[in-house]
Amino acid sequence: MTTLTRSPRQDAPATQSDERPRRRAAWPIVMRREILVKITDKGFVLGTLFTVAILAAWLGWNAYQAERTSEYAVVTTAADAPMAEALAASATEIDDKVVVTSEVVADEAAAEAAVRDEEVDGWLHREGDGWTLTTVSGEGDLLGVTEQVVRAVTIDEQAQALGTTASELEAGSVVSSEFLVGDAERAGLAQAVGFVMAFLFYLSALVFGMQIASSVVEEKQSRIVEIIATSIPVRHLLAGKVLGNTVLAILQILLYAGVGLIGLSFTPYGSFVSAISGPVAWFLVFFAAGFVALACLWAVAGALASRTEDLQSTTTPLTFLVMGVFFSSFLLDGTAKVVASFIPPISGVLMPIRILEGDVPVWQPIVALAVMLVFALGTIIVGERLYRRSLLQNQGRISLKQAWTTAE
Amino acid sequence: MSVTTLPTSTSSRTGTARLELHSLTRRFGDITAVDDVSFSVPGGQMTGFVGGNGAGKTTTMRMVMGVLGITSGEVHWDGRPITHDDRRRFGYMPEERGLYPKQGVLDQLVYLGELGGMSAQAAREAVMEHLERFGLADRAKDRVEKLSLGNQQRVQIIAAVMREPAALILDEPFSGLDPVAVDAMADLLREHTARGVPVLFSSHQLDLVERLCDRLVILSRGRVVVEGATGDLRERESGRYRLTISDDAGWVRDVPGIHVVDVDGGSVLFEVEAAGAEQALLQRASSRAAVLEFGLVRPSLSEIYREVTQ
Incomplete structure (x- = not known):
């Protein structure tokens, strides 16, 4: 008797429920599982985050390098002040990552002391025929900028003394570059x-x-x-x-x-x-x-x-x-x-x-x-x-x- | 499709659809793994599928489920060749029980249910019901690999039965289960035979098959050596009686029509050579002494098995 009463329930609806899945495609169910399993997998998530972190760190370092500027403080005695001011004025123009500030101190001893105590980065002073930049140790960027400024200012002064201009003196000596293939x-x-x-x-x-x-x-x-x-x-x-x-x-x-x-x-x-x-x-x-x-x-x-x-x-x-x-x-x-x-x-x-x-x-x-x-x-x-x-x-x-x- | 299923209402009226194998054969190169295998799995009955390692049980079941090509022969369902849609409604438990080791129990059972055509909601309910029944409800979120082998097997059987399948094909469902779990699993399977579903399961545990099965198929070297109802089989294979009386039973040797196999004090094991001789013997015995035991000796399945597979 049990089987008799149960049979319609078992047979007829089974055929119906058999029709339904055929209409519902199975691949989206499989696809959903593939995605769910992976995005809940620690290895996959950590691997992705790690790659993003490396990428971001590399780009960030590049950006930081590009943005970074070095600031230098230079002291002089009152007599040498114009050269230091010229340096402060045109340093950034020469190297966009260098900023120079100048300051005048009472005497040479005070200037040397300021450098020694690392209150400032350099002491620019005239010595004999030329100029000297006294620093605690090598300050490559500052030295490079200073060399160029001192040379330019000196050539300018000497050109004026000779009754000509620096650009006339340098005429024809400039080399510029040109790329034939792209940039x-x-x-x-x-x-x-x-x-x-x-x-x-x-x-x-x-x-x-x-x-x-x-x-x-x-x-x-x-x-x-x-x-x-x-x-x-x-x-x-x-x-x-x-x-x-x-x-x-x-x-x-x-x-x-x-x-x-x-x-x-x-x-x-x-x-x-x-x-x-x-x-x-x-x-x-x-x-x-x-x-x-x-x-x-x-x-x-x-x-x-x-x-x-x-x-x-x-x-x-x-x-x-x-x-x-x-x-x-x-x-x-x-x-x-x-x-x-x-x-x-x-x-x-x-x-x-x-x-x-x-x-x-x-x-x-x-x-x-x-x-x-x-x-x-x-x-x-x-x-x-x-x-x-x-x-x-x-x-x-x-x-x-x-x-x-x-x-x- | 419904047109082809309607004429079979004869069998659905009795609530039973029948699975039949007709001369199923599978060759791998020169080796014939399954050789002309024919038997039937009637609805509402549990059929045990017994055989040694390499006898061809798994190969046969895989052919029934359509996951392995058939070299020759046919599988019939409800009196006609089986289709893919029929198989979709079957519950199947393959030999190995891996599932997805890294995925949660509930999630993957719901996934399998959905692939089988259930809605996610219905699948979830069916899974939780079965998990509770097996005392595994609190492990629903656990990854399968964290479960013991026995529990993994329970999860796997849930995958097979959660959709109220039209038939159950189970490869070694009882292996590795403790006695309590075996009983729980057997109860579950009986519920499905009670709704008229044919159940075929393979096993090498003969005592279990003897206890649980209505029918038995013994496979040996790819061939069916025995098929029948478990009870019939034992009667048919018997033909031996045992008589135990309160006195020495040596006199039985001289009774005509009786061939004595063994006498041990008051107990005698004999075969009947002339029809009715056992009844005459019983009368003589009761007139001489108190009869303590008289009856057909049923051989154990192990004995039958050993006999037919040798």
Whole structure:
């Protein structure tokens, strides 16, 4: 009797509740878990904060260095005061990190005492034919400025004595510089930013990639994948995993890029922020496409292993690929660089670098991005098949060929 | 889909759907791990799946759940070939019990429930109910790796039963559990057979299978050697009687139609060679002395098992 009364409850609603999950896609649930697990993982959070801290510290130090000025106090006796005043007046003009103040003391003994007691930094006085700057120990910046001021003032005085002017005396002796290729400072910055982008790509692709691979093998090894695979299509598990990690990787890179650009605006390179923002935006777009393409391959590397110990060998080709992308970003040159900037996944780093260096027609990144997207689509299709066919096999390492040809 | 499930109302009227394996075979290269295995798991009954290491139990269960390809043969559910949607409604407990070691108990059970089509709320309620039942409610936030192996196993069984599954396929659900936990687990499984669900579980603990199962399938070297109701099986395998009287029983040797296997004082173990001879013997015995024991000797499952797998 019990079975009779229970049967309708068990059968009819079961069919209904079976309809519902089919309408509700499973990949967002998987994606949500991937993200939640990672952002509550201490290692991930600390690693990200650590990187931000290093980035901020480096930029901060640069800004501090740029802002820092040295103030020097110089004393003279009344007789030498005009020279000290000239020094105080034009020191900052000569070296923008040096500020000099002058002060007159009663006599030479008082001046020397003031320097000795380190109340002031130097005592400027005429001695014999020339001038002497007495300091406790070497004060390089002050000495450099003083030499220039004294020379200028002296030449001026002597020129007046000869009935001419200093500029007439110096006429034709000035050497100025001119750069034929771009701006040296900007080129240097482009190189540095390009290296940082390549390094971030390398770091992200490797760290997230290894995490994807090991989370796949973790599921395989614990057989939880068998429970999941009987609940949802394996395709959804792969999609959720890849998208969840991609979202995290992009958020992380956005954070780094944001901190980097904001930090840069406080350094002497602040004027270049707008110039490199465009290339950085391109980098983020290429990064997203390149990351998805590689993420599928990392998932395959995980699925080919049966135990965590197998991971080392199944991930080696990918590790080399990612390293190759990194090294090619600064080793390639000339035509090779232009060609490589269209080849995925290298294009993910090289094209933004070329944009950063300037003079890239806008069709080039668009074509490179299109090729990258086709590549990503390819790895998704191939990766899905390999993943699906190797995920539920657990007899040791599976070769690519086995994974490709095996029956499901 | 409902069109295909409706005609099976014959079985749903009795509240039982049946899982059937027809000539299931799986080869790995030259090795045949599962060879022409056929048996059925009726609804409302607990079927024990017994066999030594490497007999093919896990391989068979993985094929039933569709996580391993089938070389040949078919799995039927409710009288028709099983589909992916049918399997989605099954509760499955695989051989190893890893779960996600670093994730909290509640979180990952809710996750598995959601993947199985439950709402987060319903999953949470079902999980908490089961955790309370197993006395694990206070461990809901703990990471799985912090639980003892026995508790991890309880968590895993919750993953299998939380959705009120249409069938339960459990690989070694009792291994590593203490006797109290075994009873709790058995009670839980009985609740599911009570609602008409077929339960198939593998085990190598024969005493347990004997105590819990309605039916038994013994697998040896990839082949089914015994299948049937546990009680029938023991009767069928028997054919031996024991008689114990208050006097020496040596005289039984001379009774016609009786083949004595062993005599020990007043106790004699015998086989019946002529039908009804045991009844005649009983009458003679009761006229000579007090009969203390008379009945069919049921062999233990271990004896049957040893016999059929040798």
